[in-house]
Amino acid sequence: MLHAEGPLLTVDVGERTARRTEIDELLADAIGGRAAATALAHERIPFDADPFGPENRVYVSTGPLQQSRMSFTGRMNMTGLSPLTDGLVSANAGGYLSRNFVGTGISAFEIVGESDELLAVHVTDSGVEFEPVPDLEGATVPETSEYMSERHDLGPEHCIAIGPAGENQVRFASAMTFDSRAFGRGGLGAILGAKNVKCVTFEGDAEPPVEIPDPPESEIHREAATADDRMRSQGTAGGTEFINDNFSLPTRYFREYEFEGAADIGGDAVEEKKYKKGACSACAYACKLPTRDEETGLETEGPEFETIYAFGSMQGVDDVVDVMQSNELCDTLGMDTISAGVTVAAYLESEDAFGDADLAHEITEKIAYREGIGDLLAEGVDRAHDELGVENYTVKGMEFAAHDGRVLHGQGLSYAVANRGADHLYASMLALEYSGELDPQGTLGKAERLVEREDLAAFLDTGIVCVFGRDYATPERLETLFDADCETLLEVGARTVELERHFNNRRGFDREDDDLPYEIPDLDEAIGEYYAARGWNDDGTIPTRAIESPPAPSAD
CATH class of the missing domain: 1.10.569.10 (Aldehyde Ferredoxin Oxidoreductase Protein, subunit A, domain 2)
Structure with a gap:
């Protein structure tokens, strides 16, 4: 199965240390992106961690398609313990960062600890540099990018930066790249702020070889262009x-x-x-x-x-x-x-x-x-x-995102059970209901489709494929690209969803948290159908069986 290549780079901003760990075994099962980051977070973030504490960790990760020249692949994943939801959250952002990240030779990047001064962290294919940046206190995202460009010749396409909201630990602060592309939901920028990390830059030429099948690589690119x-x-x-x-x-x-x-x-x-x-x-x-x-x-x-x-x-x-x-x-x-x-x-x-x-x-x-x-x-x-x-x-x-669960009842069900909360992209049931493929009215009988949509979304965030590429990266093409059948790819997504749920369970989340602030038909029964489809307990927790997940190296 096609997967990302390269080690995990762990940076402790309190101790000013950097260490590379081989994660080949994990990547062979988890592919990269959201799945790999979630497996690492599940293993290495304490279940009782404070989202603003030094024990929380932030993961930036890439998938194998970021080493292609295919449309819909200019994206990155970020994962951490959310200050907004108090559970695991993943977000992805576009722009031009992914190829520069891959050039450092790593597949995943981890930040832990807490700095005693405002820092920029510079990651290259030859090492890591920690730069105190007191002059950037209170700087906006574009001002931070301009500073990095002037001092290091690294434009916004090399940067993940936070603005004043992140520094001030606004619970929905974003981490930004290319100035206008956001790792948006869940407050990932606030975690960087709590760690006193203003900016991380990536640059290098150590891109590891990953062979992308062509076709469909060129077919997808041509169809996107026309x-x-x-x-x-x-x-x-x-x-x-x-x-x-x-x-x-x-x-x-x-x-x-x-x-x-x-x-x-x-x-x-x-x-x-x-x-x-x-x-x-x-x-x-x-x-x-x-x-x-x-x-x-x-x-x-x-x-x-x-x-x-x-x-x-x-x-x-x-x-x-x-x-x-x-x-x-x-x-x-x-x-x-x-x-x-x-x-x-x-x-x-x-x-x-x-x-x-x-x-x-x-x-x-x-x-x-x-x-x-x-x-x-x-x-x-x-x-x-x-x-x-x-x-x-x-x-x-x-x-809540815009797509109204009071009218789109399958989307409402999705909001209720999603590990991430009221985010529309966790399963995008809205696409089926807007198009008429599913009747927007009613929740019963939609659980199986919801599970499939969640698993697919988790896999695309793993590959990584932009949500707008779904019509082009068809199931048949995904099978060719990743050298695996669709069932196997969806299993990667399912494991990711289950690891998120288990982590949140350990933090106290259960069925009471799978709810809406408004009424839609048969919600409680539909939630039961969803748990049954997932094989979960009636209280919304993961069964006591061993969690099936890719092997992740534990934190020291």
């Missing part, structure tokens, strides 16, 4: 009006299901501001959205659909430039646009101030710096809702 669909011109923003008109676009902190201003912030409005093409490394699909407002001079990348929802309809804001500004604030300060936007919307609800974009921008900045009310909001909706006097629209502490 695809004719709206995603390439409008990104995910292109679905805004369709979803608003036919399903639900949550509006004014979930008060309403439809936003009257959707057309003013949707795909056409975003495309009008797009001024050039944007892509990730080696990808010919080029679905990114570099946008500019000529009147104000504002430039950003996006907004994508989730940001349009979080800073648009959820806040009652119907000006695309206002949403662009919110998007740029989050990228610059280093925050997940979904959690940040929903949290700001909760504040606007408490103040009866929907539609006040200037206030939304002010509060967004206050969150990043934990100033005034921003200190409370930096904790997220789950921890702040009582004081705000609003409903707690979260699952496992994570704020």
